[in-house]
Amino acid sequence: MKKHIPLKKFSQNFLIDSNIIKKIIEFINPKLNETLVEIGPGLAALTRPICHLINELIIVEIDYSLLERLKKFSFYSKLVVFHQDALTFDYLELFNKKNQLIRVFGNLPYNISTSLILYLFQKIQIIKDMNFMLQKEVAERLIASPGSKSYGRLSIIAQYYCNMTKLLNVSPKCFRPVPQVDSIFINLTPYATNYYPYFTHDVRVLSYITNLAFQKRRKILRHSLGQIFSEKVLITLDINPRLRPENISILQYCKLSNYMIENNIYQNYI
The missing domain is CATH 3.40.50.150 (Vaccinia Virus protein VP39)
Known part of the structure; x- marks a missing residue:
């Protein structure tokens, strides 16, 4: 051959x-x-x-x-x-x-x-x-x-x-x-249908937030996501605004995603 x-x-x-x-x-x-x-x-x-x-x-x-x-x-x-x-x-x-x-x-x-x-x-x-x-x-x-x-x-x-x-x-x-x-x-x-370790109402919003955060990987969240989330909101969601994107867990990113959706903020971005 x-x-x-x-x-x-x-x-x-x-x-x-x-x-x-x-x-x-x-x-x-x-x-x-x-x-x-x-x-x-x-x-x-x-x-x-x-x-x-x-x-x-x-x-x-x-x-x-x-x-x-x-x-x-x-x-x-x-x-x-x-x-x-x-x-x-x-x-x-x-x-x-x-x-x-x-x-x-x-x-x-x-x-x-x-x-x-x-x-x-x-x-x-x-x-x-x-x-x-x-x-x-x-x-x-x-x-x-x-x-x-x-x-x-x-x-x-x-x-x-x-x-x-x-x-x-x-x-x-x-x-x-x-x-x-x-x-x-x-x-x-x-994951099995009866087991989902993470949840977001819309994965497109999760994708948008993570993309925005990691575009400025070396910046702290207060700066990289500041246009969407105030420091006060981040603290309320139990997320340290002074951490960098790589230090935020998947659950925390899901929290950010769901906050955007539940407060109708995402419509301005997605």
Whole structure:
């Protein structure tokens, strides 16, 4: 088979380490009759072994040449193929067709990983779980706690929607071509319907507040959010106005969000 030349425009780094691949399959633990969607099957490092365990796998791949390669494999008959951008794929239509929650996984191209995860959060009610290989920096931002350098808007929005588990550290040498960064394989599982650790009336308001706060990361809240919340209001909400954005918990950001909504302040900003 003709060798595939990785395309920089699609940020292609293919997983080649058999031990890492085996561990990832064990973590995903695919079952018959589940709706599994792989983002970017690439050279089929995960696709092939997963097809040995299930009868149908849905794949979303933007690179047509990679889809053509897949046709040469015996497991191709188990694939439902979408030649599409994962950032515009209609996951809701798939959910309606299958009538069950979707499991999404993949070795994500670094250039779309954050955008894709945020896009999938908008469909969180139809997702059972997500298992992704991510650039280490992105994974650390997702799971970061208040007070750490990695904690920011992405941490807050991600943890609002999901419980996250770091599963595996992956070295650059496990890929071809070898990337400049380390990777982490991570699980994101939406909270059970009877358990939501955080609440806001409108996540768009939470997103707006966190974006505003972290645009001026080094400024204290009294300054970064001063146009919306007076020092008196912050104190009333039990939030220290002299703290920086990275020192405020998700619960506290939800308090700010709900205050804006309950007092009809958000209409001036959203």
